[in-house]
Amino acid sequence: MYPGSFKNLIESFKFFPGIGEKTAERMAFSTMNLEDTQIQFFIKSLQEVKEQIHPCKICNSLTDQEICPICNSTLRQDILCVVEDAKVVFLFEKLGMFKGKYHVLSGLISPIDGVNPEDIGLEKLIDRIKNENFKEIILAFKPSIEGEVTALYIKKILEELDIEITRLASGVPIGADMEYVDALTLERALFDRKKIE
Amino acid sequence: MYPGSFKNLIESFKFFPGIGEKTAERMAFSTMNLEDTQIQFFIKSLQEVKEQIHPCKICNSLTDQEICPICNSTLRQDILCVVEDAKVVFLFEKLGMFKGKYHVLSGLISPIDGVNPEDIGLEKLIDRIKNENFKEIILAFKPSIEGEVTALYIKKILEELDIEITRLASGVPIGADMEYVDALTLERALFDRKKIE
Numbered sequence: 001m002y003p004g005s006f007k008n009l010i011e012s013f014k015f016f017p018g019i020g021e022k023t024a025e026r027m028a029f030s031t032m033n034l035e036d037t038q039i040q041f042f043i044k045s046l047q048e049v050k051e052q053i054h055p056c057k058i059c060n061s062l063t064d065q066e067i068c069p070i071c072n073s074t075l076r077q078d079i080l081c082v083v084e085d086a087k088v089v090f091l092f093e094k095l096g097m098f099k100g101k102y103h104v105l106s107g108l109i110s111p112i113d114g115v116n117p118e119d120i121g122l123e124k125l126i127d128r129i130k131n132e133n134f135k136e137i138i139l140a141f142k143p144s145i146e147g148e149v150t151a152l153y154i155k156k157i158l159e160e161l162d163i164e165i166t167r168l169a170s171g172v173p174i175g176a177d178m179e180y181v182d183a184l185t186l187e188r189a190l191f192d193r194k195k196i197e
Numbered sequence: 198m199y200p201g202s203f204k205n206l207i208e209s210f211k212f213f214p215g216i217g218e219k220t221a222e223r224m225a226f227s228t229m230n231l232e233d234t235q236i237q238f239f240i241k242s243l244q245e246v247k248e249q250i251h252p253c254k255i256c257n258s259l260t261d262q263e264i265c266p267i268c269n270s271t272l273r274q275d276i277l278c279v280v281e282d283a284k285v286v287f288l289f290e291k292l293g294m295f296k297g298k299y300h301v302l303s304g305l306i307s308p309i310d311g312v313n314p315e316d317i318g319l320e321k322l323i324d325r326i327k328n329e330n331f332k333e334i335i336l337a338f339k340p341s342i343e344g345e346v347t348a349l350y351i352k353k354i355l356e357e358l359d360i361e362i363t364r365l366a367s368g369v370p371i372g373a374d375m376e377y378v379d380a381l382t383l384e385r386a387l388f389d390r391k392k393i394e
Contacts, residue, residue, distance in 0.1 A: 039243055042206075052200070087226050
């Protein structure tokens with residue numbers, strides 16, 4: 001019913017997770033209102049991203065160089081923040097409060113989804129930790145069963161090394177109303193309670 | 198902070214209305230997970246849509262031919278459905294319950310946004326109505342001030358012609374709880390009440 005190439009564009013938008021039929025249609029119609037220069041810029045960006053962007057050889061974060069600027073920097077502290085996704089690296093960098101280095105896994109261990117320890121690139125992480133001289137490893141996974149399992153698994157492997165392993169604090173989000181905080185989070189907040197100094 | 202072409206891709210997604218920084222970032226990261234063939238298909242669709250899709254010479258709906266299949270059809274009834282956007286044509290066609298023809302305006306009259314009668318292509322519509330032989334003109338605009346103003350304006354111009362002009366029914370949506378229906382809609386539903394036959 002839609003003209004052929006228009007239908008194809010709708011299908012293309014549906015490649016993206018979270019984009020369903022309606023949103024894809026809306027975006028395809030919006031495309032008709034874009035300037036030629038915008039379409040050309042869009043096409044060029046898609047081409048260049050696919051050609052130039054790849055995982056950093058050291059930390060797996062996204063970069064257009066062989067080794068990303070963070071791994072290349074001599075100003076970074078000897079603290080390694082392990083994350084489940086390159087997205088988290090850029091999120092942390094945007095906040096700008098972490099001055100160490102990163103290591104990006106390919107997700108979290110999730111046996112129920114068929115994701116086993118050997119699937120998320122742990123070997124490369126362990127090798128790196130053994131070869132570089134980190135004072136601390138922060139396991140910055142999301143608070144979830146998968147996050148816990150992955151953190152415990154890594155902690156067990158690294159036990160033999162004399163290195164501090166930490167996780168992010170979990171608890172009541174700043175500004176949240178207590179009544180809207182879920183039970184598991186409240187339980188964790190209680191368990192992780194801090195002494196008021 | 199993001200690599201150059203990755204940043205450009207984020208900016209490209211932000212060209213689309215309703216896509217903000219966060220969604221654009223999420224889509225750019227998702228792009229990294231697409232197959233090469235998907236990216237190529239996406240790029241080809243964007244190029245072809247821009248090259249091939251344009252307004253139908255007669256009705257302004259989107260088509261990759263000079264005249265769209267609906268305008269070209271001899272099976273369509275002599276009823277003209279006037280809409281504010283090509284999107285509505287495809288929505289109606291998907292539902293498949295309208296068998297007449299369409300005419301797409303460039304939006305609705307909205308003096309507050311600086312959109313005056315001469316900006317929405319009314320001249321072409323009036324010419325078409327005068328030259329073709331329609332039994333009825335349905336003004337299928339959204340129920341809003343702009344929709345009302347545009348409908349009244351068109352009705353006034355067509356007054357001299359002996360042609361039936363109708364609008365879509367407004368009222369309580371099927372399945373809606375009365376308490377969640379807004380006051381204007383209820384008022385309209387009451388005003389447009391139908392005799393139970």
